[in-house]
Amino acid sequence: MFKKTTPELRPAMLPAGILCGLLIALVGCGNDETPDDVEYGGTLTPEPPREVSHAGMGEADYGDLEPADVGLNIPWAQNPISRDPIPDAPLARLTEVTASPMEGFDRVSFTFESRTAGYELRLVEDGGGGCDGAEPGTDAPVQLAIEFPRTVSNDGGTPLVAERDLALDGATLVRVVQTCDDGDRVRWLLGASGEMEYRLLEVRMGNLVVVDFRSTSEDPTDPEVTEPN
Numbered sequence: 001m002f003k004k005t006t007p008e009l010r011p012a013m014l015p016a017g018i019l020c021g022l023l024i025a026l027v028g029c030g031n032d033e034t035p036d037d038v039e040y041g042g043t044l045t046p047e048p049p050r051e052v053s054h055a056g057m058g059e060a061d062y063g064d065l066e067p068a069d070v071g072l073n074i075p076w077a078q079n080p081i082s083r084d085p086i087p088d089a090p091l092a093r094l095t096e097v098t099a100s101p102m103e104g105f106d107r108v109s110f111t112f113e114s115r116t117a118g119y120e121l122r123l124v125e126d127g128g129g130g131c132d133g134a135e136p137g138t139d140a141p142v143q144l145a146i147e148f149p150r151t152v153s154n155d156g157g158t159p160l161v162a163e164r165d166l167a168l169d170g171a172t173l174v175r176v177v178q179t180c181d182d183g184d185r186v187r188w189l190l191g192a193s194g195e196m197e198y199r200l201l202e203v204r205m206g207n208l209v210v211v212d213f214r215s216t217s218e219d220p221t222d223p224e225v226t227e228p229n
Contacts, residue, residue, distance in 0.1 A: 052070075052071040052072070053071075053072050053073075053075075054067065054070070054072055055072075055075075056075065057072060060102070060103040060104060061212075063102045063103075063107060065201070065203055065210070066205070069203050069204050069205040069206070070201050070202075070203055071201070071202045071203075071204065072199070072200075072201055073200055073201070073202055074199055074200040075199050076197045076198070076199045076214070077197060077198065077199065078123065078197050078198070080120070080121060080122035080123075081119075081120075081121050081200060082118070082119060082120040082121065083118050083119055084118050084149075085117060085118030085149050085150040085151075086115075086118070089115070089150070090114075091150055091151060091152050091184055092112050092113070092114070092115055092116070092117035092118075092148065092150060092151040092152075093112060093113040093114065093151070093152055093153070093160060094110060094111070094112055094113075094117065094148060094151055094152070094153040094160060094161060094186050095111055095112065095113050095153075095160045095161065096109075096110075096111035096161060096162075097109070097110055097111070097161050097163070097164070097166070097176065097178075097188070098111075098166075099166045099168045099170075099173060099176045100168070100170075101168070101169075101170040101171060101173075102212070104171075104214060105171075105172070105212045105213055105214040106168060106170035106171060106172050106173035106212070106213045106214075107210060107211070107212050107213075108173065108176055108190055108210070108211045108212075108213075109208050109209075109210050110146075110148070110188075110208065110209045110210075110211075111206065111207060111208055112151075112207040112208075112209070113160075113207070114207070115207055116202060116207045116208070116209060117148040117149070117150065117151045117186075117209070118148065118149050118150065118151075119146060119147065119148055119149075119200075119209055120146070120147045120148075120149065121144060121145070121146045121147075121198070121200065121211070122144070122145055123142065123143065123144055123145075124137070124143050124144070124145045124189075125143075128143050128145055128179070128189050129177075129179045129189060130179055130180060131179070131180035131182050131183070131185065131187060133145065133187075135179070137179075137189050137191070138174075138175045138177055138189050138190075138191030139175075139191070140174050140175055140191025140192055140193065141192070141193065141194055142191070142192040142193075142194060142195060142196055143189050143190065143191050143192070144189070144190045144192070144198060144211070144213075145187060145188070145189055145190075146187070146188050146190065146211065147180075147185060147186070147187045147188075148185070148186045148187075148209075149184070149185055150184055150185075151184065151185065151186045152181065152184060152186065153178070153181045153186045154181055159181070161178065164177065164178040165177045165178070170213075171214075171215060172192050172193060172194070172196045172213040172214060172215045173190060173191070173192055173193075173213050174191050174192065174193050175189075175190075175191040176188065176189070176190050176191070177189050177191075190211065190213070192213055192215075193215075194215060194217045195215065195216045195217045196213050196214060196215050196216055196217075197213075197214060197216050198211055198212060198213050198214075199211070199212050200212075
């Protein structure tokens with residue numbers, strides 16, 4: 001480990017007149033009055049804009065999505081990805097999860113009520129189930145865990161998502177199952193039949209988070225499988 005050292009900065013001695021002038025500029029030098037028209041945080045936006053990039057995407061990549069509504073945040077990858085939820089915002093509500101095969105890949109769509117949630121995605125080893133990832137998972141050779149912090153998927157204990165364990169006869173994806181909806185955190189496991197990579201799309205119209213899967217077990221010379229966009 002490298003240890004970073006920071007030189008010690010000693011305060012400079014200022015003449016009293018200059019010091020008082022600085023205090024007047026900063027705090028009024030004893031004046032307790034505060035203007036009534038001060039707007040704190042008035043320039044802050046409630047949510048940072050989502051980046052939009054459609055590089056490398058063809059017509060088949062959108063499937064049933066409208067291209068103008070899609071923001072591609074992460075292209076094909078295998079590394080963990082995440083986006084923080086909006087601080088102090090109301091809890092997001094996950095209301096629908098669907099899984100379907102597409103042309104050349106499989107797709108899982110998470111639909112939210114009112115706004116899109118933050119998310120954390122990572123590949124997991126054995127287990128992966130439960131809220132802590134220590135319980136049995138999908139039994140698929142490869143599993144991707146996706147967690148939605150500051151999110152609920154129930155209304156007073158009644159589930160909002162009708163199907164919480166989906167079997168898919170796709171080229172890559174075989175099972176999608178919810179493993180946690182507790183403590184303002186929702187967790188799903190997405191099981192694949194073999195080595196794969198994934199990408200994430202955010203869809204502004206409809207409040208969707210979409211995860212696509214494609215196999216990397218095919219001929220490595222095939223650019224449709226191995227070359228990232």
